[in-house]
Amino acid sequence: MYALFRPLLFGLDPEDAHHLTLQSVRMAGSLPPARWFLRAIFAAPEKPVEVFGLHFQNPVGLAAGYDKDGVAVRGLATLGFGHLEIGTVTPRAQPGNPRPRVFRLVEDQAVINRMGFPGQGAEFAAVNLQIALKGRQAQGSSGARNLPIIGVNLGKNKDTLLEEAADDYVSLMRSFAPLADYLAINISSPNTVGLRRLQGRDMLENLLSAIAKERQTNAPLRNRHIPILVKLAPDLTDDELDDALDVILRSGMDGVIATNTTLERTGLHSRHQNETGGLSGDPLRVRSETVLGRVLKRLDGRIPVVSAGGIMCPEDAKRRLDMGRRWCRSIPGWSMPGRAGAKKSSGQF
DSSP, rough: OOOHHHHHTTTSOOOHHHHHHHHHHHHHHTHHHHHHHHHHHHHEEEOOEEEEEEEESSEOOOOOSSSSSSSSSHHHHHTOOSSEEEEOOOOOOBSOOOOOOOOEEEEGGGGEEEEOOOOOOOHHHHHHHHHHHHHHHHHHHHHHSSEEEEEEEEOOOOTGGGGGHHHHHHHHHHHHTOOSEEEEEOOOOOSSTTGGGGSSSHHHHHHHHHHHHHHHHHHHHHHOOOOOEEEEOTTTHHHHHHHHHHHHHHTTEEEEEEEEOOOOTOOOTTTTTTTTSSSEGGHHHHHHHHHHHHHHHHHHTOOOEEEEESSHHHHHHHHHHHHHHHSSSOOOOOEEOOTOOOHHHHHOO
């Protein structure tokens, strides 16, 4: 199906193609016959994983960034993924960075984006998620099987001072902890000025202590422990990575996502190679796997790790699972681009 539509999509501006596919999936998700048809095509073998106290139907997930506002959850739920991560969501609506801000590097099988967390804000995304979750709540366990694990990726607004970033993340926790199965703290996007400074030891300690306090204070009201993962950049030095992981462990966070996009440009050939923004795709693969190995070794199985970045085919995903088995028994999940797909990847494990 991808091969059929690829020429059309590649004839469009990359961001326009993104919106076209997202709206198509959203529309399909609103029509029961379309949902049935997509489930039949993309049904993935069950390879269940239990982690964070959650049941994942398979270890292949969709990364944050595709559905920023949660508009297409019901459609995406038909595509065989074991989890969906919406966002990055910010407290208030914001336009993101000026266009053009997405660039295809066809020769390099890569994309550079400098989106800057565009979206309609927390209230809009929360309403969309509430609507999507109605089926799960109404149908009980049967409905749960028709909707995978849902995570929400959280980020600060561009105009929020770094010293006040914790206020944004705490506000987002209050909005989405009652709705999401888990939350992801995005402090590693290269496209919001200064955001990556939050990965430094002092700032990260302040941020995660505020997040941990908010979770502890409100957990009795929700009657459950909401898992919180922290997403890290692939461009940290070894010392910076060790500092970040130490803070994550000591603050009681539940997992790490490794990694976000990179600022590295070595070995690229495309005319777009010098565009600013985060690089994803095949050139990120080796760097992301290297950081993943360091994270797994450093954590030594104390908390789970989700691998993302540069996963281009089922073989890439399986290799990362094997890395997890070597270092910490298993990787509970990872985020996959559409090329590989949940069905193919799950079928090979």
